[in-house]
Amino acid sequence: MAEENKKNLEFIEEVTTNVDEVQKRVLHEILTRNANIEYLQRLNLNGRTDREAFKKVVPVITYEDIQSNINRIANGDRSPILCSQPVSEFISSSGTSRGERKLIPTIEEEHSRRSLLHGLMMSVVSQFVPDLEKGKGMYFMFIKSEAKTPGGLLARPVLTSIYKSRHFRSRNSHVWPYTSPIEAILFIDS
Template identity: 65%
Template sequence: MAVQSSLRSTTPLGPAACEQHAKKLAFIEEMTAEADSVQERVLREILARNAETEYLRRFGLSGAVDRETFKQKLPLVTYEDLQPDIQRIANGDRSPILSAHPISEFLTSSGTSAGERKLMPTIREELDRRELLYSLLMPVMSLYVPGLDKGKGLYFLFVKSESKTPGGLTARPVLTSYYKSDHFRSRPFDAYNVYTSPIAAILCADSFQSMYSQMLCGLYARLDVLRVGAVFASGLLRAIRFLQLHWESLARDIETGTLTDRVADPSVRDSLAGVLSPRPRAGQVHRG
């Protein structure tokens, strides 16, 4: 009973599903209970780390880490104001312009607001912060929906196209960056985040092959699927429409244990080879 009590630790947000979740919920409470002081501390750390960057020196902020000086000297800017500096980095300038740490890649916007993707420079450790943010989802969800560790998630996850800047840095959407990172590809087992989709299917750049193989795996493991979703609601709607259009081919592949020739990516086919086996309909006997 003592072990059970420990696993069901109660946090200010509510009873956690497990000890690991309790630590995450405690972290949320710690970061939000005194949000103002936390934000001030983080600002000091950012200003101290980047004290010698060209951007802060330009406004006389080199060495100043207090919030009031920051507010007085650093103006509010738009993307267009920063674009010349961003373009210098994209063209290959490796001096500390906006960041004291080397820029590892550019994250791109969707382009839906102005018709052109914006480039946002990022550093390698940003992936650690992103991973931390994503790790807070299940502890909160489990406060209200129990048993999320008892099955699999049919989540439709996709990568998008990427490019290289003139200076050789990769430019790609934030989720594509995360899915292609070791943080996602080599993540440790977590019973709360077991997906039906193989990594190869998620990383397949061809949208049809990726959707088809993810849908096929989800349907094949349908008795284990506990939840269905996508990062954006539009992705889930697209998946539903895809099922409406291709259910006959999907059903045939499940029945025969084969994979349509329209999925030609070798890594995807290899990842599904050990998953698929014939599943005839009730009353049928599969031959050959």
């Protein structure tokens, strides 16, 4: 565990020291991966992956600006509208837009990113809490109900998504040290 914490802290140091380069690289990767999506084609980004072109062509938007695209996905359109990878589910916001919860399209690999973030946080905390990995955590979590969109995708709050995912069920118990069995964690809030 100490070696994993060391690697995580080195990673944090690397990405926070070279922020500008990291941001350029990440934007390039995102734009390369999504070069052919409908949204970017409508804006005439034309496969460009540099920051300057992106800032010039892609406007700052609100949820409402892309809500019709999100609704198409929620209604079953599986074409690459906002992302080249298939949308696996929607995260439902706690806030609303015109009285409706906002739906945030999510792809399957998002679970890996959330797990990475949790591991990074635990590595930072372990610097200040000796032998953190030897203990157990007691958490009060609320698994909320899920809904299905007309297109059949799940729409649920982020914590429900995390705790009901295959990724969580196969988690590393050293990184996610819970005292309760999975059945107790997933007890649905009625």
